[in-house]
Amino acid sequence: MKTFDWKRYFNPVLSELDAQGLQDWAESLRTQFTHKFEEAPHGDLGRWLRAVDTLPRLPDVRGQLNAPAVTLETAQALTETEQQDLEAGLRGLMPWRKGPFRFFDTFIDTEWRSDWKWDRVAPHLSDLKGRQILDVGCGSGYHCWRMYGAGARRVIGIDPGLLFLFQFLAVKNYVGEVPVDLLPVRMEDLPTNLEIFDTTFSMGVLYHRRSPLDHLLELKSTLRRGGELVLETLVVDGPEGYSLMPEDRYGQMRNVWFLPSCDTLLRWLQRTGFRDAKVVDVTETTTGEQRSTDWMRFNSLQDFLDPEDPSKTVEGYPGPKRATVIATKP
Numbered sequence: 001m002k003t004f005d006w007k008r009y010f011n012p013v014l015s016e017l018d019a020q021g022l023q024d025w026a027e028s029l030r031t032q033f034t035h036k037f038e039e040a041p042h043g044d045l046g047r048w049l050r051a052v053d054t055l056p057r058l059p060d061v062r063g064q065l066n067a068p069a070v071t072l073e074t075a076q077a078l079t080e081t082e083q084q085d086l087e088a089g090l091r092g093l094m095p096w097r098k099g100p101f102r103f104f105d106t107f108i109d110t111e112w113r114s115d116w117k118w119d120r121v122a123p124h125l126s127d128l129k130g131r132q133i134l135d136v137g138c139g140s141g142y143h144c145w146r147m148y149g150a151g152a153r154r155v156i157g158i159d160p161g162l163l164f165l166f167q168f169l170a171v172k173n174y175v176g177e178v179p180v181d182l183l184p185v186r187m188e189d190l191p192t193n194l195e196i197f198d199t200t201f202s203m204g205v206l207y208h209r210r211s212p213l214d215h216l217l218e219l220k221s222t223l224r225r226g227g228e229l230v231l232e233t234l235v236v237d238g239p240e241g242y243s244l245m246p247e248d249r250y251g252q253m254r255n256v257w258f259l260p261s262c263d264t265l266l267r268w269l270q271r272t273g274f275r276d277a278k279v280v281d282v283t284e285t286t287t288g289e290q291r292s293t294d295w296m297r298f299n300s301l302q303d304f305l306d307p308e309d310p311s312k313t314v315e316g317y318p319g320p321k322r323a324t325v326i327a328t329k330p
Helices: 006-019 023-039 045-054 080-091 114-124 142-149 162-175 212-222 262-271
Strands: 062-064 070-073 101-103 106-108 132-136 154-158 180-183 197-203 223-235 275-284 321-328
Touching (some): 006 180, 062 162, 070 162, 080 106, 101 162, 114 223, 132 142, 142 197, 223 262, 262 275, 262 321
Parallel strands (some): 070 101, 132 154, 154 180
Antiparallel strands (some): 062 070, 101 106, 223 321, 275 321
């Protein structure tokens, strides 16, 4: 099986962590990557590597990273062979869930219109210029690119899904050595009390955690004093103190644990030591924002809602509604 030269991709960010005095974290990552890519590689690793290697090498690629579709451009049109190779490589990395992306003349219509979420969140953020940012559960890195496009100095995304990593590298191989990286690790793999990030995003993660308060404490530990947390999660209507714990699945998802009311979520943030927490957006998720496409051909939101009453999930719970909260670490 073709091997992944992980050192080529990760040595720059690991060296940067060393330079910031985070040698223990960098060494831990080296150990994890050795195990993940050399000792116990994923069964699909070879297929994903071949897909990335199929993408044509092109000169003078420019990235438009602050547009609804993260876009790659080149002055010279692709040849027919290059276009065929591009299409084959990108389709070898399906399903594409978070985006959209435009690779030259190829538009990847992802399952999620992640640009809609960004448009809801961005007006409420502190100026990202010059900030060091962590994006927890970043998926393929779509929002990481948007954060860098908005002026961030350095962006690190974390997500254990290896397919997401290779979708991210499909972009990064074209834009080059920019300070945006995706580390294929879990939140619990991070050292405690990092306290190096100016802004930490956790969007679409909290409801997947068995202990939401522990997740909030982990997020707080990544932030420097005065740092900003941007949290987006599923919520339900109800008074302070109320949260929904599904009996089994929620919208066909097994790993959904707690859906709080907005007031409960604010209380959780207060109890875990954040201050100035405020709900800046509450939006119902629609089948316009999440749906099956030619680039994600599996079931999607329309299949997870009650066909007789689409305001409810197929299990009879309230349909998906997402709140964004911004809070500060004292």
